Amino acid sequence: MKYQESIEKRRTFGIIAHPDAGKTTLTEKLLLFGGAIQTAGAVKNNKIKKAATSDFMEIEKQRGISVATSVMAFEYGGKQVNILDTPGHKDFAEDTYRTLTAVDSVILVIDCANGVETQTEKLMEVCRMRNTPVIIFVNKMDRDGKDAFTLLDELEDKLDIKVRPLTWPIGMGDYFKGVYNIYDENLNLFQANKTKISKEIVSISDLNDPTIDELIGDKPAAELREDLEMIDGVYDAFDKEKYLSGEVAPVFFGSAVNNFGIQELLDTFIRISPSPRGRDTDLRMVEPSDDKFSGFVFKIHANLDPKHRDRIAFLRIVSGRFERNTFYNHVRLGKKFKFPNPTSFMAQDKSVIDEAFPGDVIGLYDTGNFKIGDTLNEGEKFTFKGIPSFSPEIFQELENLDPMKSKQLEKGIRQLTDEGVAQMFVQQPGNRKIVGTVGQLQFEVIAHRLEHEYGASCRFVPRNYHLACWITTNNDEQLKKFLNAKTGNMAKDKDDNWVFLAETPFLLTMAEQDYPDLTFHRTSEFKLD
Ligand code: G4P
Numbered sequence: 292m293k294y295q296e297s298i299e300k301r302r303t304f305g306i307i308a309h310p311d312a313g314k315t316t317l318t319e320k321l322l323l324f325g326g327a328i329q330t331a332g333a334v335k336n337n338k339i340k341k342a343a344t345s346d347f348m349e350i351e352k353q354r355g356i357s358v359a360t361s362v363m364a365f366e367y368g369g370k371q372v373n374i375l376d377t378p379g380h381k382d383f384a385e386d387t388y389r390t391l392t393a394v395d396s397v398i399l400v401i402d403c404a405n406g407v408e409t410q411t412e413k414l415m416e417v418c419r420m421r422n423t424p425v426i427i428f429v430n431k432m433d434r435d436g437k438d439a440f441t442l443l444d445e446l447e448d449k450l451d452i453k454v455r456p457l458t459w460p461i462g463m464g465d466y467f468k469g470v471y472n473i474y475d476e477n478l479n480l481f482q483a484n485k486t487k488i489s490k491e492i493v494s495i496s497d498l499n500d501p502t503i504d505e506l507i508g509d510k511p512a513a514e515l516r517e518d519l520e521m522i523d524g525v526y527d528a529f530d531k532e533k534y535l536s537g538e539v540a541p542v543f544f545g546s547a548v549n550n551f552g553i554q555e556l557l558d559t560f561i562r563i564s565p566s567p568r569g570r571d572t573d574l575r576m577v578e579p580s581d582d583k584f585s586g587f588v589f590k591i592h593a594n595l596d597p598k599h600r601d602r603i604a605f606l607r608i609v610s611g612r613f614e615r616n617t618f619y620n621h622v623r624l625g626k627k628f629k630f631p632n633p634t635s636f637m638a639q640d641k642s643v644i645d646e647a648f649p650g651d652v653i654g655l656y657d658t659g660n661f662k663i664g665d666t667l668n669e670g671e672k673f674t675f676k677g678i679p680s681f682s683p684e685i686f687q688e689l690e691n692l693d694p695m696k697s698k699q700l701e702k703g704i705r706q707l708t709d710e711g712v713a714q715m716f717v718q719q720p721g722n723r724k725i726v727g728t729v730g731q732l733q734f735e736v737i738a739h740r741l742e743h744e745y746g747a748s749c750r751f752v753p754r755n756y757h758l759a760c761w762i763t764t765n766n767d768e769q770l771k772k773f774l775n776a777k778t779g780n781m782a783k784d785k786d787d788n789w790v791f792l793a794e795t796p797f798l799l800t801m802a803e804q805d806y807p808d809l810t811f812h813r814t815s816e817f818k819l820d
């Protein structure tokens with residue numbers, strides 16, 4: 292197959308959702324419809340939300356499972372669909388944010404009863420940062436939820452994006468009759484069925500066709516006609532370009548657990564979603580069609596067996612053809628590396644590959660050379676932008692409980708932060724180590740791994756910080772004043788950037804007012820601007 296065709300056929304995306312909205316179920320159902328698995332239930336839940344926080348076996352299992360199911364690929368409608376999995380547990384949200392740097396589009400799952408939830412908003416903010424095209428799937432229509440028009444308004448208000456329904460629900464809960472496919476003008480009648488794919492699709496060329504009344508009843512048919520008229524009046528016609536530029540999100544309705552509305556979603560996804568896109572670097576935009584290979588690391592996973600230190604670095608290929616056993620530049624280290632066993636992840640199978648193309652994600656065995664955000668390429672040496680750190684939400688000080696093991700602790704925490712398990716800020720002055728995460732669970736993972744993988748023991752002492760802001764300025768004098776005034780709140784991140792640790796949002800606002808020449812950033816993305 293020609294190189295260009297190999298690129299255009301790929302669709303690399305992620306599924307995101309507030310926990311419990313149905314991400315795992317939808318992922319599984321897409322694999323089922325895509326023929327990658329034969330029966331529902333074959334993909335194990337990649338989440339530990341029901342586990343007690345101290346259940347380390349579950350944490351270990353989670354780590355294992357998420358390697359196995361990190362990328363799920365299948366062929367459908369002539370396209371190669373790559374689903375990049377994101378952790379279901381909210382404490383691993385930062386992992387999800389980073390995975391979003393490696394996708395070309397996303398499907399956002401919403402629970403029709405809960406509408407937009409906290410995690411939905413945060414995840415969408417990350418998508419908006421890079422104008423990632425978004426398709427919204429409103430799930431659980433077999434249950435009573437919010438009225439569809441109310442939901443659409445809520446999506447627009449809270450997610451700061453325009454929406455355009457492409458299917459429309461007929462009733463909901465016990466009265467859910469099916470969805471009308473606005474895009475293809477047909478009616479899909481609902482049958483609650485968790486194991487079989489619904490096939491009752493009736494083509495409708497004229498909305499006044501009495502068949503609709505016969506199939507769903509007079510009242511629902513009248514309502515459907517009224518709703519569709521309203522949709523045409525209120526919403527602009529679907530514009531694919533606006534979807535691709537992240538301005539409009541097409542909306543689908545269905546019930547993942549009942550296999551309902553998935554076919555419409557998948558078929559439309561294949562038709563409208565983007566093929567692999569280029570990425571910006573410190574030198575120039577790199578397009579998938581560039582013939583030299585390039586890619587970046589967005590996730591690092593420790594080996595399941597703690598006795599083996601090697602890790603798997605997940606690389607998203609941006610341009611060119613990646614080949615096994617070929618030397619490539621590791622730009623940050625200024626060294627060349629080759630990879631004898633690059634791995635692809637097809638559903639649950641891992642296999643060694645000889646080549647990979649833009650849009651693909653491959654696993655590289657790593658003995659500690661990679662950090663999240665690293666660029667690997669051939670030829671000209673550039674670095675990909677935009678694999679940021681986000682402000683953590685919980686801060687605790689790392690205390691060494693065994694002075695004889697401080698070297699091990701030092702090495703362990705450095706490697707764990709390279710993996711992106713947490714961020715570390717070193718307080719200045721004082722050199723205290725402040726570890727920041729988005730969830731309590733990470734502290735337990737870190738303590739457990741430091742002990743079992745590095746033989747170091749530690750404890751965490753809560754610190755009263757609320758958020759971390761990276762500082763930039765052209766006014767060194769003002770920065771100096773700020774550093775003097777804020778001892779106790781200042782730290783350096785892993786790349787030696789100044790970070791302000793603020794106890795409250797009010798203190799940050801005050802700092803912004805009092806030091807107008809300092810800019811405070813909520814993510815570290817500014818670094819490469
Ligand atoms: P998540 O990955 O986003 O956290 O959600 P997940 O798919 O695990 O779904 C959360 C719960 O919602 C599950 O129930 C799942 O069965 C249910 N669910 C998913 N889609 C639908 C749907 O279309 N309709 C209804 N009524 N429920 C749906 P659970 O009780 O937590 O787990 P399980 O024992 O059913 O697996």
